[in-house]
Amino acid sequence: MKRRDIVQKLGFSALFACMAANVLFLGGIIFFIAARGLGSINWAFLTQAPRDSMTAGGVAPAIVGTFYLTLGAIIFALPLGVACAIYLTEYSPKGWIVNVLRISINNLAGVPSVVFGLFGLTVFVKYMGFGISIVSGSLTLGILALPVIISASQEALVAVPQSIREASLALGASQWETIRKVVLPAALPGILTGVILSVGRVAGETAPILFTAAAFYVRGYPDSPFSEVMALPYHIYALMTEGTHPEEQTAIAYGSSLLLLGLVLSVSMLAIYIRARQRKTYNA
């Protein structure tokens, strides 16, 4: 065997090892969480409220809370993020101001989530007076989701071929008609992918809801957007740090973790499926 063939084999092996390490980490997380959490998961766990000082019962209120918080965040961030992306890709004049805007948005993605939490506490909870509530938590999570939605939407818009924009304009459509009737529908699957990815991110965040929405225990289900709620990530955090009966509560925490992991992973799978379908439409 020639020397360069050996070098090539070694190189490929190294790359394979790195890939395998990645899969191993993901597999390891899923395996250990499943091994410890699977035992707690059953129908009652998914449908009942916690009982007996959080040592028994289910996590249903936390599932409902996470659902409301995520839904609220997307309702707030989706129109704002898509509008921002449309402005940046379709309308904004090219120049340094837009570059500064772009950099700011990318930086927003790098802000630690606990900082968003403090911001939410100051602005939504205190200043705007929404209190510790679904609204405050949703708005805080929404800001966290914005950069993901904006950059995914920008990518999706840029990927729409210039030629079909020209086709629309050449038929006498205005720029806005072109965006609304041709560009946006074509970009929709890409935008949806971004939304779903941010759903995964938002659903799993703890720090932003720590001071803005989440409660360790709430009796019953939230009855208004201004109620405090339980949420899965915070539930896990609280059980592991403030629990008084570690033995039972650790099992519940692992069960909740497995549930959260399952939710986030299935949401990501959905995003991958939609993206694959989009590629097919464009290559048809």
Add this chain to the structure above:
Amino acid sequence: MHNLNSALPPSLAKGPVAMNMNSMGEADVFGDEPKISARGVNFYYGSKRALNNISIDFSPRRVTAIIGPSGCGKSTFIRLLNRMNELVPGSRLEGEILLDGLDILSQACDAAELRKRVGMVFQKPNPFPKTVFENVAYGLEVNGFTDKHLIEEKVIDSLKKAALWDEIKDRLNDSALGLSGGQQQRLCIARCLAVSPEVILFDEPCASLDPISTAKIEELILTLKKEYTIVIVTHNMQQAARVSDRTAFFLMGDLIEEGRTDMIFKAPRDKRTEDYITGRFG
């Protein structure tokens, strides 16, 4: 025959009009008022000058071919006629372009209104990622048509005019992206016809098509010229000879020569035209 000479700026008088009569003593222009005339057009991309003092008339219900080597400005020029080049940042236009005598570059002329009258078919087929029906109906919808029956009627009519109806009448609700390249291009022609333009600009419409699809498009152009004023940019000289009544030869941003297609190909007046059509360069 109208006396065009008196109405034209001096720059044009030494151009095509000065050669009104060819060697056989027959009129070289077709006797109608020009549908479009460009007068002294200069066009710049930033500081780079892409077109130099172009003056040319396009007669109604005729096909005019614009030929020339890559980068000669032929596509740039045709895209001025429906103001598509406006979208290029940093571009600048001088001169006059008249559609039925009205300046399309003036503030009074709305670009969207102009583009309804001057349709365009592009180099690469660019159907929308929508159904066949929606593609043709789109132009009608953005132009304020709401009557479903009328839209349907016009869609069918346009598809028939574009010689596509028989092939796709059962596939109206399928994605346009599933059609062959040639069918897609005829769909784009149908889409353009649906908004009832007066002029159709073809920007190398067969550049990405096979010979059979190309033949179908050429046949279609010959049918369409009975109703529309047609300008076609092509790098294919045989195509220009087959479909056009008049031919203009562009070179490095200049209009070298313009005249009846048979004359341009049989007896070009300019040495550069002769070199190009005999394949000595380009």
